[in-house]
Amino acid sequence: MRAINRAAVLRALKDLGSVSRAGIARHSGMSQVTVGSIVADLLDRELLVEGDEAPSNGGRPSRLLLLNAAAYAAVGLKLTEDHVVGAITDLEANVTLEATRPLTGRTPEAVADLIAETVTGLLKESGTDRHRLLGVGVGMAGVVDGTEGVCRHSPFLRWRDVPIGALVGDRVQVPVLVENDVNTLALAERWFGAGRGERDFLLVTVGRGVGLGIVADGSLYRGAGGAGEFGHTVVDGSTRVCTCGRTGCLETIVGEAGLIAAAREVGNGRRPRRPRDLGDLYLAVEDDPDLRNVVEDAGRALGRGIANLVNLFAPRLVIVSGEVLHVSSVLVESATAAIDDHVFPGLEGSFEVVAEPLPESAWARGAASLVLSEIFETPTRTQLDLLSALGAGGGA
Ligand SMILES: [Zn+2]
Structure with a gap:
C-alpha cells in the first residue's frame, strides 16, 4: 500500500511540476497525513527536494516540492542486428551519456554480455554510482513479451522465445524490462515528449x-x-x-x-x-x-x-x-x-x-523511458520491485 501511495505522490509531481503537500493531497485524493508521511520518506530517499515557499492561504507556511531528477538513473539500450545503442538518463529522461557498441555475436548469451558491458561502461564513464541505477530497459524490433521479458520473435537476430530479460538481469543485478522498440519510443513520447x-x-x-x-x-x-x-x-x-x-x-x-x-x-x-x-x-x-x-x-x-x-x-x-x-x-x-x-x-x-x-539515441532514451514510466504508472509488480530496489540502494 505504501508503494502505491509513493507512486501516487510521484505521479502528482510528474503531472503538476512543483507542488505543495496540500496540492498533492488534492491531486491524489490521499489525506494530508498520508501525503506528509510519504513525502518525508521520498525526501529521505532524495527522490524529492524542497523548493520555494508555497503561496500561503493562511495556514502554516509550506515549501513546494520538486522531483529530484538527478537522484537516480536509468539505462536504456536499443538492440539492432549489428550494434547496440545505449544511453544513461536521469528521472526526467534527460540523456547524460550515450554509447554505441558493435555486436560481437548474435547468440542470446553474447548479446546479454554485451548489454551488461555497455551498462557498466555507461555507469563508469558518467560517474554514476551503481546504487543509483533504477533499472535497465531493452528495446528491440519484433514481438516481445514485456511481462515475461521474453523476445518471442526477432527477425533481425533470428531469435525465438529468448528470455533476454532474465539473461541480462543475471548480469546487471537490477530490474530489467524488455519491450518492442517502437513501444518504448511511444512511452517516451507519452511521459516526456509530444504525447505528454x-x-x-x-x-x-x-x-x-x-x-x-x-x-x-x-x-x-x-x-x-x-x-x-x-x-x-x-x-x-x-x-x-x-x-x-x-x-x-x-x-x-x-x-x-x-x-x-x-x-x-x-x-x-x-x-x-x-x-x-x-x-x-x-x-x-x-x-x-x-x-x-x-x-x-x-x-x-x-x-x-x-x-x-x-x-x-x-x-x-x-x-x-x-x-x-x-x-x-x-x-x-x-x-x-x-x-x-x-x-x-x-x-x-x-x-x-x-x-x-x-536520432538513433532517441531509441535508447525510449528504452530508458520503459524503466522511468514504471515509476509514474499505476503500480505493477515490476514497479514494486523497482521501488524496493530503491529502498535497498540509494537515499538515506
Ligand atoms: Zn511483411
Missing part, C-alpha cells in the same frame, strides 16, 4: 521497418502481445517479398529497402540512377522527377495506411517519425494529403499529425 498529456495517440516510425506504437486511454496498447505490426498490413501495389516472407506488406513500399529498390528501378534511358541508400535518395530526389514520383507514391501508401489507423483508433495526435522521413519533405507532404483524402469525414479535424526527426 495526451490520452490517445499513435506513433508511426518509418525506417528499415514500419512500426506503430498505440497509446489508448493513457496506456500502451499491446493487445494479447505484439500489437502494432503496421508495416505488415496488406496494401495494394506491391509484389516485393517482405522481410516477414509474405508479399503485399506496406513495409515493402515505404520501408527503407523497398523505397531504395523502387528508386533503383526507375531510369530515363539516358543515365542510370541507382541510389544505394537513403542518403543518395535524399540528394537526388529534389531535382529528379522520376525519383520524386517514387517518394510521392511511398508517401501516399503511408498516408492511406495512417488514414486507416485514424479511422480505427480516433487518436488526438499522430506522431510520424523515423529515418525515412529525412529523405525529403515530399514524403511527409504526400502522406499528409493522402491522410486527408481517406480519413472518415466525421473524424476530420479531430486530430493533428506531427513529423518528428528521430
Whole structure:
C-alpha cells in the first residue's frame, strides 16, 4: 500500500511540476497525513527536494516540492542486428551519456554480455554510482513479451522465445524490462515528449521497418502481445517479398529497402540512377522527377495506411517519425494529403499529425523511458520491485 501511495505522490509531481503537500493531497485524493508521511520518506530517499515557499492561504507556511531528477538513473539500450545503442538518463529522461557498441555475436548469451558491458561502461564513464541505477530497459524490433521479458520473435537476430530479460538481469543485478522498440519510443513520447498529456495517440516510425506504437486511454496498447505490426498490413501495389516472407506488406513500399529498390528501378534511358541508400535518395530526389514520383507514391501508401489507423483508433495526435522521413519533405507532404483524402469525414479535424526527426539515441532514451514510466504508472509488480530496489540502494 505504501508503494502505491509513493507512486501516487510521484505521479502528482510528474503531472503538476512543483507542488505543495496540500496540492498533492488534492491531486491524489490521499489525506494530508498520508501525503506528509510519504513525502518525508521520498525526501529521505532524495527522490524529492524542497523548493520555494508555497503561496500561503493562511495556514502554516509550506515549501513546494520538486522531483529530484538527478537522484537516480536509468539505462536504456536499443538492440539492432549489428550494434547496440545505449544511453544513461536521469528521472526526467534527460540523456547524460550515450554509447554505441558493435555486436560481437548474435547468440542470446553474447548479446546479454554485451548489454551488461555497455551498462557498466555507461555507469563508469558518467560517474554514476551503481546504487543509483533504477533499472535497465531493452528495446528491440519484433514481438516481445514485456511481462515475461521474453523476445518471442526477432527477425533481425533470428531469435525465438529468448528470455533476454532474465539473461541480462543475471548480469546487471537490477530490474530489467524488455519491450518492442517502437513501444518504448511511444512511452517516451507519452511521459516526456509530444504525447505528454495526451490520452490517445499513435506513433508511426518509418525506417528499415514500419512500426506503430498505440497509446489508448493513457496506456500502451499491446493487445494479447505484439500489437502494432503496421508495416505488415496488406496494401495494394506491391509484389516485393517482405522481410516477414509474405508479399503485399506496406513495409515493402515505404520501408527503407523497398523505397531504395523502387528508386533503383526507375531510369530515363539516358543515365542510370541507382541510389544505394537513403542518403543518395535524399540528394537526388529534389531535382529528379522520376525519383520524386517514387517518394510521392511511398508517401501516399503511408498516408492511406495512417488514414486507416485514424479511422480505427480516433487518436488526438499522430506522431510520424523515423529515418525515412529525412529523405525529403515530399514524403511527409504526400502522406499528409493522402491522410486527408481517406480519413472518415466525421473524424476530420479531430486530430493533428506531427513529423518528428528521430536520432538513433532517441531509441535508447525510449528504452530508458520503459524503466522511468514504471515509476509514474499505476503500480505493477515490476514497479514494486523497482521501488524496493530503491529502498535497498540509494537515499538515506
Ligand atoms: Zn511483411
